[in-house]
Amino acid sequence: MMPTVFPALFAANLELVHQRLLQLRWVMLLAALLLIVLGQLAGLVLPLVLLGQAWLTLALLNLATPWLAAQGWQARSLISLGLLADMVVLTEMLAFTGGAANPLASLYLPPVLFGALLLPPARAWALAIISLMAYGLLFVWHLPWPLAGSDAAYAFQLHLVGMWITFAVSVTLLTGFVSYLAWQLSQREAALAAAREAQLRDEQLVALGVQAAGAAHTLSTPLNTLTLLCDDMLASYTTPPALIEDLQLMHSQLAVCRDALARLKAGAESRPAPQPLCEALDERLQGWYSSRPDVKLLRHGLLQGGPMVAFDPRFWPAFFNLLNNAAEAGGGEVELTVASSAGWLTLQIHNRRGSLSDAQLARAGLAPLDSNKPAGLGLGVMLSHVTLSHLGGELNLDNDPQGGVCATLRLPLDTP
Template sequence: MNAIASPLPFAANLGLIQRRIAQLRWLLLLLALLLWPLARWQGLSLPWLLLAQAWLTLLAVNLALPWLARRGVLPRRLLALGLAADVLVLTELLAFSGGAANPLASLYLPPVLFGALLLPPRQAWALALASLSAYALLFVWHLPWPLAGGDAAYAFRLHLLGMWLTFAASVLLLTGFVSYLAAQLLRREAALAAAREAQLRNEQLVGLGVQAASAAHALSTPLATLTLLCDELLHDASGPQHDDLQLMQRQLQLCREALVQLKAGSGGAGSALPVCTQLAQQLQGWHSTRPDVRLLRHGLTAGGPVLALDARFWPALFNLLNNAADAGGGEVELTVVLEPGWLRLEIHNRHGRLSAAQLQHAGLAPLDSDKPAGLGLGVLLSHATLSQLGGELKLDNAAAGGVRATLRLPLDGAHAHTADH
């Protein structure tokens, strides 16, 4: 049943809720078996055959509802049938044991409350009116409460005890059930809040994608022109100027490759290699674009599970490495840890600190950037990419100083072997 399309707040969990109510019926049947010898011992001469018929009716209902569920009957209809049967059986029990004077009459309240919470208004009102009518009939149609010896004082004490037991049972049922529904509602609200955040992030990414496509189209001609000018200048240059122009040529080549990648779209998974081998290869390529950065590796340095990591993961990692390198004074620490089913990477720079507002909005909106040409989009893009891959990104201020970014990527379907440290 679709929880979004249904007007009922707990429609998606009706099957589970019905199983919980069925468990309560089994518990009541067990209590009936335990109370029967106690009632006989106390001298209560009740019509046991009639009472047994009512309990057998409840047993039949509890056995029939799962059978109907396997036949495709909707959970809402099964729930309505079960609650109606509860009211009918309770009416029988009360009619055979004192009627409205029986303290068990308070047990009409739990089915009515369950119906009000879980059934459509028409069915809930029908159940409530049926309960009121049945309770009213018990004042005029019932068997007397037979007590051996005719001791009125003992009968009154027994009535008070029954009232307390019924009140206790109602309190436990109502508190437990309403608490369960409240917890389900809180979980649903948390899921909706997460979905709204994801939708906001996706809308921002769609806008960025449109702008990126426009920028890629606009930058193609200027980059080609700059490349031609750089080649001409490099032909006649010498000394330090020659080295600077070579660096410029490499940077322009990286820009062209980035535009080609953007136009072609992101690729899927690469070749299946040990995780640390892939990481070393990618870091070597990144380091060639940032030769001024000192990268300190910790943790796992070789081996790891054999699998093909998604190509979208590497730009997300490089964004965070670039941010850490720019903020960390040219030094970045990278710690690689393998957890059961997960790859965890910790990127740490020992300079700077994020405010509480920046930590709260990290990954949900572009962060303010201190870099001269920074747009503050790196963390947003990395967070969105890792979310699409089933991973997560967390930023915090390290106790030893600086900022730490923790990436976790699932390694589903990996063929693992012993990792070497």
């Protein structure tokens, strides 16, 4: 399963993995150079010209790889070429230093494992077969073991040291590289989990939008009927004066409902002309006041003027959801603090009653919760959270140590 799973999982990061392999190849080239020097000091008679040719071949390929990438070679093709070159050069060096008797022959394993992790099955198996053939060839085609003299005990000791070096190099390579790939896998899994959560949330919103469209179609007729009845009663001379004020309030509430349904059925409002920030807020809050005459709103911070802005129409439902939540949780009193700085709008909506549990704070905006008044956290907060995220903003909810809940809304201002 490994040859098929890892290439798919790391397809998006193959370029980064390829860069890591280039760096690792330079490390291995330096290690080979060090081993040649140590071999000379240990009394080995090495064919330096032949070994130097193999070393330079791999070094030149590593230098040429960025040029090949600039010519349009894909990362997977460059990885395949590099691993194949590693095997060819390793075979040359082993053939010049004793062949299969050289304890460093086990270094065939890391390239084979990297190929199994990073390449498609066909290339991975081709690389494995090439390594088997190359290792078998070393039994019949190689130069003698490069040890001066005939000290068998010394030769055996060198062989044991070589085995330990091979084991150490293999363990380091395999542990380091596989750990790196496992870390990449965990990062990708975390990103996939976040994407699945976002998709589930969007699916919930789509389902909610379908239901809302059906409700808008169903409610339009009763609202028109109630508006006509209200108009008739206001125009009638027989209506008691004590009911006139209530009928006028009912008429304004019905107008708000009709406007909301008209926007919902239209799908989206056109973007308004730019206007000062506080003027845009005042204009929209007037309509909100008419639907919530029982709420006392206290304004702080920026009260007049402000930068010229053109709010996205999706912002207002998210904003009023939070205001309504705070009004219901705060017993009819809400504090709104407005600030604008460096192209960002900051709104703090504060109610002075109730608090949110740790579980509610952790899930706030991520999923619909049962609204437990006076906390007042439910579907509206999730809708506001998603909308503000789509607009490039953010929403944070915190308990106030002095009591109540503070919703902090930050939104980049779309200035003309």
